[in-house]
Amino acid sequence: MSDCKDELIAALERSLGRERQARKISEVQLEVYSRDIYESNVQLKAQTKEVSYKQKHLAFLTGLAENIWQLETPQALLENYLKECCTFLSHSVATFFEINKSNQVSQLILKKTEDIAQHPFYATFDIATLSHMLQKIDMKALKRHLIKKDSGHYVELSAYLKDTHYCLPNLHVHMQPIYRNVDQADEDNLGVMCFFYQSHNDIKELKLQTINTFRPTLALALQRKRAEYSMRNKVLELEKANNNLTTLQAHLVESEKLASLGLLSAGIAHEINNPLGFVMSNLDTMQDYLTDLHTAISPLDSITPETLNSPDGAYNLALALKQLNDSLEVPYLLKDSQEILDSSLTGLHRVKEIVADLRVFSRMDNHALVKVDLESVISRSLNMVSNELKYEYHVETALNKDCYILGNDGQLQQVFINLFMNAKHSMEAGGKLKISCVSHDERVVVCVEDNGHGIKEKDLKEIFTPFFTTKAPGKGTGLGLSISYSILQEHHAEIEVKSEIGKGTTFTLTFAVYYEQRC
Amino acid sequence: MKGIVFNQLQEFVESEHGIVLWDKALTACDLPSQGVYVSTMNYDDSELQGLVGFFCNHLSVDAPTLVRAFGEYLFPRLFVMAPDQAKEAKNLKAFLLMIEDIIHVEVRKLYPDASLPEFDYQDNNQDLLMLYRSPRKLCHLSEGLIKGAATHYQEKVSIKQTCCMHHGADHCAIEITFS
Ligand code: HEM
Numbered sequence: 127m128s129d130c131k132d133e134l135i136a137a138l139e140r141s142l143g144r145e146r147q148a149r150k151i152s153e154v155q156l157e158v159y160s161r162d163i164y165e166s167n168v169q170l171k172a173q174t175k176e177v178s179y180k181q182k183h184l185a186f187l188t189g190l191a192e193n194i195w196q197l198e199t200p201q202a203l204l205e206n207y208l209k210e211c212c213t214f215l216s217h218s219v220a221t222f223f224e225i226n227k228s229n230q231v232s233q234l235i236l237k238k239t240e241d242i243a244q245h246p247f248y249a250t251f252d253i254a255t256l257s258h259m260l261q262k263i264d265m266k267a268l269k270r271h272l273i274k275k276d277s278g279h280y281v282e283l284s285a286y287l288k289d290t291h292y293c294l295p296n297l298h299v300h301m302q303p304i305y306r307n308v309d310q311a312d313e314d315n316l317g318v319m320c321f322f323y324q325s326h327n328d329i330k331e332l333k334l335q336t337i338n339t340f341r342p343t344l345a346l347a348l349q350r351k352r353a354e355y356s357m358r359n360k361v362l363e364l365e366k367a368n369n370n371l372t373t374l375q376a377h378l379v380e381s382e383k384l385a386s387l388g389l390l391s392a393g394i395a396h397e398i399n400n401p402l403g404f405v406m407s408n409l410d411t412m413q414d415y416l417t418d419l420h421t422a423i424s425p426l427d428s429i430t431p432e433t434l435n436s437p438d439g440a441y442n443l444a445l446a447l448k449q450l451n452d453s454l455e456v457p458y459l460l461k462d463s464q465e466i467l468d469s470s471l472t473g474l475h476r477v478k479e480i481v482a483d484l485r486v487f488s489r490m491d492n493h494a495l496v497k498v499d500l501e502s503v504i505s506r507s508l509n510m511v512s513n514e515l516k517y518e519y520h521v522e523t524a525l526n527k528d529c530y531i532l533g534n535d536g537q538l539q540q541v542f543i544n545l546f547m548n549a550k551h552s553m554e555a556g557g558k559l560k561i562s563c564v565s566h567d568e569r570v571v572v573c574v575e576d577n578g579h580g581i582k583e584k585d586l587k588e589i590f591t592p593f594f595t596t597k598a599p600g601k602g603t604g605l606g607l608s609i610s611y612s613i614l615q616e617h618h619a620e621i622e623v624k625s626e627i628g629k630g631t632t633f634t635l636t637f638a639v640y641y642e643q644r645c
Numbered sequence: 646m647k648g649i650v651f652n653q654l655q656e657f658v659e660s661e662h663g664i665v666l667w668d669k670a671l672t673a674c675d676l677p678s679q680g681v682y683v684s685t686m687n688y689d690d691s692e693l694q695g696l697v698g699f700f701c702n703h704l705s706v707d708a709p710t711l712v713r714a715f716g717e718y719l720f721p722r723l724f725v726m727a728p729d730q731a732k733e734a735k736n737l738k739a740f741l742l743m744i745e746d747i748i749h750v751e752v753r754k755l756y757p758d759a760s761l762p763e764f765d766y767q768d769n770n771q772d773l774l775m776l777y778r779s780p781r782k783l784c785h786l787s788e789g790l791i792k793g794a795a796t797h798y799q800e801k802v803s804i805k806q807t808c809c810m811h812h813g814a815d816h817c818a819i820e821i822t823f824s
Contacts (some may be wrong), residue, residue, distance in 0.1 A: 133665055134664070134665055136668075137664050137665045137668035137669075138664060138669055140671075140672075141664060141667075142666060144671075144679070144680050144681045147679075147681045148681045148682060148683050151681065151683045151686070154681045155686065157682060492805075548719065630723075
């Protein structure tokens with residue numbers, strides 16, 4: 127029994143010992159835990175600090191990244207960048223400059239925050255000071271150094287002084303090469319970001335590193351901005367060139383007109399010469415007639431009062447007049463004179479008409495669209511080429527009256543003359559030219575049809591292209607149809623061409639009918 | 646194996662057979678820990694094996710029976726530590742299905758170095774197959790724990806293993822049939 131008790135007591139003692147030991151171990155364990163907790167707390171705090179720090183850096187970078195693509199010019203972009211940088215760095219003056227090919231400083235920009243501007247030292251550090259200071263620096267050597275480094279770092283400016291006696295302000299300088307443009311001559315243009323600090327304590331290394339990470343993005347943005355900029359300039363140039371071309375085209379239209387006028391002038395001269403010829407010979411004849419008529423009434427010259435009072439005198443006078451009247455065929459002369467005058471008038475009318483047509487055609491300035499009668503435009507155009515089509519050609523017209531459209535007389539005439547002359551050229555050995563002008567369904571449709579040699583399919587696409595011609599060199603400008611085309615476009619006319627080799631070509635022009643505008 | 650398991654084993658032995666037997670076992674086994682167990686600390690798995698071996702010998706029971714009984718005893722003590730979500734399980738099956746993805750996950754949060762088994766489930770409505778994998782091969786402890794859980798939920802179940810790591814399989818399949 128006592129053995130049992132002893133056994134129990136011994137067991138309890140040992141158990142107690144184990145419990146104590148366990149407690150001690152737990153206490154130590156607890157201390158370890160609480161130290162662990164403390165340490166992880168400290169770590170957490172440090173991490174939180176780092177995170178908030180990183181967040182600040184990130185916010186700075188994202189802020190930059192957001193803005194950078196929105197700004198208009200490379201200059202604005204740089205200015206914004208510098209402003210953001212000096213706010214971020216808080217105790218620094220942020221500057222940018224380019225060291226150009228000839229190692230001169232250009233595009234100098236300087237930014238400081240408002241806080242800094244109040245500071246006695248930084249207040250005097252302005253763009254003039256900086257510019258003056260940079261002039262003392264051997265930019266060639268500095269450039270070489272920066273290119274070699276190709277990253278943000280501190281630069282001991284005094285090492286690059288051209289004149290060692292010059293006293294630099296006591297500054298800490300951090301430089302970051304941003305971009306480098308190398309031209310064909312292997313000359314460099316180097317863009318440099320440069321941060322100036324008065325005190326070494328103000329330098330926040332990590333912030334500079336963060337700024338440094340943005341260098342490639344900034345370089346890219348600048349490059350794009352510049353490209354955009356020059357693109358915009360190119361567009362402006364193109365616009366200018368286009369305007370020039372438009373004026374040039376207007377001139378071309380006129381010169382084409384003059385050219386066709388030149389082509390037509392021989393015919394027109396002939397047209398004018400013909401009536402002029404017979405008017406001249408008519409007038410010659412009239413001169414002879416006039417002499418005869420003078421002779422016929424010459425006995426009247428010798429009349430005196432006595433002759434008239436004596437019966438013989440009067441008789442003799444009458445006799446003489448009668449004889450002359452008969453011998454000179456005065457009645458015939460008078461009748462023929464009338465005819466001569468009539469035909470001369472007709473001839474001169476014809477000349478007047480031709481000149482009037484020409485005047486409309488050659489009018490250069492007025493391109494306004496007004497109410498015009500297509501039938502009369504076509505007739506006048508035909509008049510102008512009538513000499514060209516006089517022999518070997520049969521012209522068939524079916525022109526409805528009152529085909530009014532909104533158009534320009536002279537320009538339309540140019541189109542038709544061009545079409546008629548083309549038709550003639552396609553019918554070298556003569557042929558038939560059919561011209562119709564009808565108005566229906568609010569449209570006026572003009573057809574110009576020839577039975578000439580036709581246009582090849584591959585040429586058909588080209589006929590409205592400027593300077594395209596199938597005529598021999600020196601025979602055509604190659605502008606006629608393209609100009610006609612642009613004129614017809616201005617008239618909002620549709621143009622259709624059908625052509626069959628050996629059979630002929632038909633141009634169909636469709637215009638909108640002119641409506642009187644009523645208020 | 647965590648100290649908590651040894652502490653519970655100690656309580657289990659002491660409550661059934663008295664403090665002297667526990668003390669005897671510790672003296673006989675001469676364990677590296679000297680029987681000093683702190684619930685949160687890790688001890689070699691072999692210590693558990695040694696103790697179980699001693700008790701089997703001493704009490705003339707086979708290990709599975711002993712370990713099962715311990716599991717049953719252990720369950721209510723573990724249950725109090727279970728996360729609320731598991732405690733709110735509406736029946737045994739729902740609870741068992743939470744062991745792998747909720748209960749032991751929560752254990753791991755508390756003891757990142759805990760040695761826990763891996764359970765896969767096959768739910769066949771009337772019965773549930775729990776596939777047990779662990780290098781400690783404590784499938785019988787699972788059986789006991791499940792039995793304890795059934796008692797907690799006042800459900801009648803029959804538990805048997807269709808295959809067992811102790812018979813050379815790579816896993817144990819514990820089949821729980823609900824009646
Ligand atoms: C029926 C329900 C449960 C079963 C079948 C089960 C199964 C197991 C098994 C078999 C082990 C031994 C380790 C191994 O085999 O690798 C174990 C360990 C453990 N289980 Fe469970 N468990 C259950 C419920 C619980 C509950 C409710 C808790 C409480 C939160 C819990 C906490 C633990 C702990 C702390 C360990 C010890 C880990 C170690 O020693 O490192 N278990 N469990």
